Amino acid sequence: MFETLQDRLGSILNGLTGRGALSEADVSAALREVRRALLEADVALEVVRSFTDAVREKAVGAEILKSIKPGQMVVKLVHDELVSMLGSEGVSIDLNAAAPVVIMMVGLQGSGKTTTSGKIANRLKTRDKKKVLMASLDTRRPAAQEQLRQLGVQTGIDTLPIIAGQSPTDIAARAVQAAKLGGHDVVILDTAGRTHIDEPLMIEMAEIKRKSNPHEILLVADALTGQDAVNLARNFDDRVGITGLVLTRMDGDGRGGAALSMRAVTGKPIKLIGVGEKMGELEEFHPRRVADRILGMGDIVSLVEKAAENIDAEKAAAMAAKMAKGKFDLNDLADQLRQMQKMGGMGGIMGLMPGMAGMKDKMSAAGLDDKLFGRQIAIINSMTKAERANPDMLKHSRKKRIAAGSGTDASDINKLLKMHRQMADMMKMMGGKKGGMMKQMMGGLASKMGLGGGMPDLSKMDPKQLEALAKQAEAAGIKPGSLPGLGGGGLPGLGGGLLPGLGGLPGLPGLPKKK
DSSP: OOHHHHHHHHHHHHHHHTOSOOOHHHHHHHHHHHHHHHHHTTOOHHHHHHHHHHHHHHHTSHHHHTSSSHHHHHHHHHHHHHHHHHOSSOOOOOOOSSSSEEEEEEOOTTSOHHHHHHHHHHHHHHTSOOOEEEEEOOOSSTTHHHHHHHHHHHHTOEEOOOOTTOOHHHHHHHHHHHHHHHTOSEEEEEOOOOSSOOHHHHHHHHHHHHHHOOSEEEEEEETTOGGGHHHHHHHHHHHTOOSEEEEEOTTSSOOSHHHHHHHHHHOOOEEEEEOSSSTTOEEEOOHHHHHHHHTTOOOHHHHHHHHHHHSOHHHHHHHHHHHHTTOOOHHHHHHHHHHHHHTTHHHHHHHHSTTTTTHHHHHHHTTOSHHHHHHHHHHHHTSOHHHHHOGGGOOHHHHHHHHHHHTOOHHHHHHHHHHHHHHHHHHHHHTOTTSHHHHHHHHHHHHHTTOTTOOOOGGGSOHHHHHHHHHHHHHTTOOTTOOTTOTTSOOTTSTTTOOTTOTTOTTSTTSOOOO
């Protein structure tokens, strides 16, 4: 979503950080470019003006221009102002009210209200263990009520039975009553939309609000809306009164202006973002992390959270036991590749790693895209059980059969086997008598950060603890990309930046060179 803005701001701010001293003219020229980049990203003009004015006011102070690293200070100011524009802290859905808590979904037609209602209900049921009732108040759009009912069947969530001829306000009152009788914790009201804002729509929304007394009114907006997002948010807030925003299609190729503008104009927090079509593809919005990503600083906290959600603890423990013995076969490699696919593939992981966002283009130019994982898994799946456990068996005739079965050729199989050998060698190095390279590296990192008892288990820490740990690392002088033993910003356990499929690629920082 923010890739274009990220590239533009990255190139502007990189020009500042390399400079020894900055004049007022340098700062003004950079801010002109920042202003242009934000306008091109569809951020509303009034928001851009207040943003650049706030940065200029702080950046032209004598302490900035005379500081040791003035360029980095300007980057920090831009980052802090981005966080302030997006809302300083992430805000989740508020359920602190008497049951049933009523959540009213509002927005224009086609913004994704019905699907988002299903996603929120699914999230509340699976993560918060709440009993949820969904009710469709959209009596105008054909099959809108049936669509919500189908989502309920798909996710195993109760939906209000459809009664033909009822008005939206009557359905709202019946939903709240049914939720009380059914012992539901939350009731989600999916209201009707229009192709544009009109008076009858606003009157209907106000009447539904009066009848159902919602605790949360969430405006669902398409992140691809652009400049018009500001008028939309203002109108709904003035007439109905919203408590938060949900942005859909954040996985699209829009410029991200809506996300930056709507929060600044309404003062209401962006609570959730839709990042895909599936029911589980809904995430909390963390302003600081999004600002980090926009400025190419990575987002280690989200990466660890994603890993904790997607990595099977039992499989990870079994893998660790095998690694300790220096064993790593092709079944293990296939598991690693599948886990990386679940975490968003190569692009998704690189976007979250500090200093690695700019490598995505280099990788795709070198043919290292997410299709590569699919091909490698297909090759492994075309092998017999014995071949996967003992790759040394693979001679020419076997490779010919595997290539035919997986739709690849012998060179693809050779590349996969070479990568496996490199990873297996690394696993042997890491599985020494005293915990090996990995344990020593993490021990050295822990002592540098002043943690006497060694590194804590990151998977058991909540986001606030992880952020505190990241700050502790920064205070100890450990910058992203400079971790001891992680050449060029690699992930622990992937020595020197080695990721599956990247073994021996020349010219990319942090990756092992060909011998």
